[in-house]
Amino acid sequence: MDNIIEIKKQIERICSSQKPKEEKLQQICDYLASEISYYDWVGFYFKNGDKKELKLAQFFGEPTEHTIIPFGKGICGQVALSNKNFVVQDVSEQDNYISCGWKVKSEIVVPIFIDGQNIGQIDIDSHSINPFSSKDEELLEFICKKVSFFI
Template sequence: MEINSMLAQQLDALLTDEHNNVANMANASALLMQELENVSWAGFYTYVDDKNELILGPFQGKVACVHIPVGNGVCGTSFKENKTIRVEDVNQFPGHIACDSNSKSEIVIPISKDGISFGVLDIDAPILNRFSEDDQKLLEEFIKVFENHITIDN
């Protein structure tokens, strides 16, 4: 796979030869907080099949909601629909789960490997309309690189 963005290249180098998902999520979220401007939270929620929910994983930012039922909020909806969701104004998103009242916009990208759902990457911003189409493409490429480095337990 050709890696185009500098951010995705950095992630690939950071995760090469590391197979621990928790360590990889921790470093990926730290990289995002280090490199992205006007972002207040970046982290992962992983899927728990027997509870049909997303549970908080490694992140950078303020404390966060721990359990998100599939289909609820931006994260649960992105996971259920298996598509990236960009929200210009979180107060306009039906069923938005407000973990941080300072969050104004959000992007969530679903994560899977070999057809098995893993979870989502969630990024919040303290300003409205923070995430553009270009940001979405950059972050989707970032997640493709991340997916190459995760281990799915069956």
């Protein structure tokens, strides 16, 4: 990922716009998918009220049947409990993985915090094995921080 500085600037512009939060989240998904070739599915999941589950919000990519994910289930559900980034370079090596489609080969999930509470996450699926680097984590952490200001 060579253009991380430019991507961050554009994310900054999206997040500081006066548009409704849903529109900003959708713009982030669409923008990341258009800019980063190996981001084949980009979406946000948020804690579903007081329930111990995540609910799918805005996303880019093929529709998924996983609109509700219980805490602890799959990569997203594990991040909801661990409060830590989870990078899976090859999903076939992951026992607790929920398949969103046969094309998905890898996944990265980064939590969003407000006042120290994990309120959601950004989830990226890729059709490539081993595509993610520390730059991806840096960018997604940056995005999660920006999203926490308007969500």
